[in-house]
Amino acid sequence: MAFAVTRSFGAIPGLAAALTLGLGLSLCLVTPGASARVEAAQFRSSPQVINTLSSTYGFVIAQDITLSRISDEYPGLAPDAELASAYFKNAFPNITHRLAENLATLMGKDHAREVLDDIRRQIKKELDSQLTTDKLTSDFAARFIEAIHLRAQGEYLPSPFKEFLLATKYQVEPVYELYDGYFQQFHTKGHSKSLGINLALHLPASWSAAEGRLPHIVQKWQSQAGTGTDMIILEIYDLHGETVSDAQLKVMAATDQLAQWAPINSQMLDSGLTRVDHRQVYWFDIAMTQRHQGTPITSQTREYGLFLDDKLIRLHCTSYHPAADGTAYAKAKTDLTVDDGFSEIKPLCEGVMGSLVVMEGN
Numbered sequence: 001m002a003f004a005v006t007r008s009f010g011a012i013p014g015l016a017a018a019l020t021l022g023l024g025l026s027l028c029l030v031t032p033g034a035s036a037r038v039e040a041a042q043f044r045s046s047p048q049v050i051n052t053l054s055s056t057y058g059f060v061i062a063q064d065i066t067l068s069r070i071s072d073e074y075p076g077l078a079p080d081a082e083l084a085s086a087y088f089k090n091a092f093p094n095i096t097h098r099l100a101e102n103l104a105t106l107m108g109k110d111h112a113r114e115v116l117d118d119i120r121r122q123i124k125k126e127l128d129s130q131l132t133t134d135k136l137t138s139d140f141a142a143r144f145i146e147a148i149h150l151r152a153q154g155e156y157l158p159s160p161f162k163e164f165l166l167a168t169k170y171q172v173e174p175v176y177e178l179y180d181g182y183f184q185q186f187h188t189k190g191h192s193k194s195l196g197i198n199l200a201l202h203l204p205a206s207w208s209a210a211e212g213r214l215p216h217i218v219q220k221w222q223s224q225a226g227t228g229t230d231m232i233i234l235e236i237y238d239l240h241g242e243t244v245s246d247a248q249l250k251v252m253a254a255t256d257q258l259a260q261w262a263p264i265n266s267q268m269l270d271s272g273l274t275r276v277d278h279r280q281v282y283w284f285d286i287a288m289t290q291r292h293q294g295t296p297i298t299s300q301t302r303e304y305g306l307f308l309d310d311k312l313i314r315l316h317c318t319s320y321h322p323a324a325d326g327t328a329y330a331k332a333k334t335d336l337t338v339d340d341g342f343s344e345i346k347p348l349c350e351g352v353m354g355s356l357v358v359m360e361g362n
Contacts, residue, residue, distance in 0.1 A: 042102075043105075043106060044224075053168075055161070056165060066083065075192075110269070138294070164225060167206040170204070171256050177205065177206060186234075188234075192202070200356070204221075234314070239307075259271065276304070281306045281353070285342075300319050301319075302316065302342075303315070318345070
């Protein structure tokens with residue numbers, strides 16, 4: 001059953017709630033760090049993040065030392081070891097420097113330098129005792145070189161090193177993590193919250209997936225292996241027989257009716273229509289400030305909505321950070337910190353939504 005464009009959205013069972021509930025409630029899914037993000041995808045200051053960044057740095061250093069030892073012990077394998085090292089450095093350019101820069105941002109330059117120097121000393125000491133002549137066999141050396149080639153392709157990288165390497169590499173332009181082939185695929189088929197909708201999505205490989213607590217949240221993903229301040233949420237709502245046609249959506253977009261679908265107290269920045277998987281979808285960008293555990297949190301969100309029969313599929317991507325002192329409401333067009341964070345996640349959201357495929361049999 002279709003409804004008239006002029007009909008009140010609040011009177012449509014399930015639709016008004018679907019279009020306003022999720023964004024307000026999604027705030028509880030992420031607790032930001034103590035400092036605002038001052039650059040794109042800055043890592044949060046927490047013991048877990050600092051320890052994992054440090055361990056990832058050590059992982060790469062240990063790999064480099066082992067390749068160097070192989071070249072020294074087996075000159076015939078030296079060209080292969082150097083080539084494997086070059087492949088990895090090409091896949092993750094300047095990675096040790098960028099990991100060190102992130103740690104310096106979180107810990108301070110002097111403290112980070114001391115920690116990294118200590119990591120290098122400890123790893124060298126441990127490898128000196130482990131990579132003895134009887135253990136560093138030619139067979140081991142050849143297999144290790146092959147493993148580095150695979151790691152350069154994103155394979156055989158243990159977690160959480162893989163996620164933090166990718167998050168560091170694509171810190172400035174996270175959408176290219178998808179385009180370069182580092183993605184995880186999610187299917188709704190058989191999911192208890194799918195409402196019979198069968199679709200597939202690609203998400204960045206470095207993002208951590210989790211089940212949503214609310215009945216309409218099918219899946220959520222958090223940046224930087226679940227430690228970051230960006231969130232992507234997939235929702236499916238039952239509209240109980242109501243439908244929205246392409247023609248109706250066009251009229252709504254032309255008459256600014258998309259604005260009323262945003263959460264209360266949010267600021268509508270932009271909106272429009274686009275096509276995904278040969279289907280028309282709406283989109284809008286909003287900014288808002290809410291209080292979470294006594295702290296004002298500013299966020300910007302890109303949301304997409306696809307009506308499929310009497311179901312609504314929503315994908316929204318949000319960048320959170322603590323609001324400036326005294327901020328009572330979103331001022332996204334003048335808040336450069338918010339704009340900087342949103343400028344990274346918005347293209348990523350476009351890439352994720354662009355990967356959506358609705359399977360046959362819905």
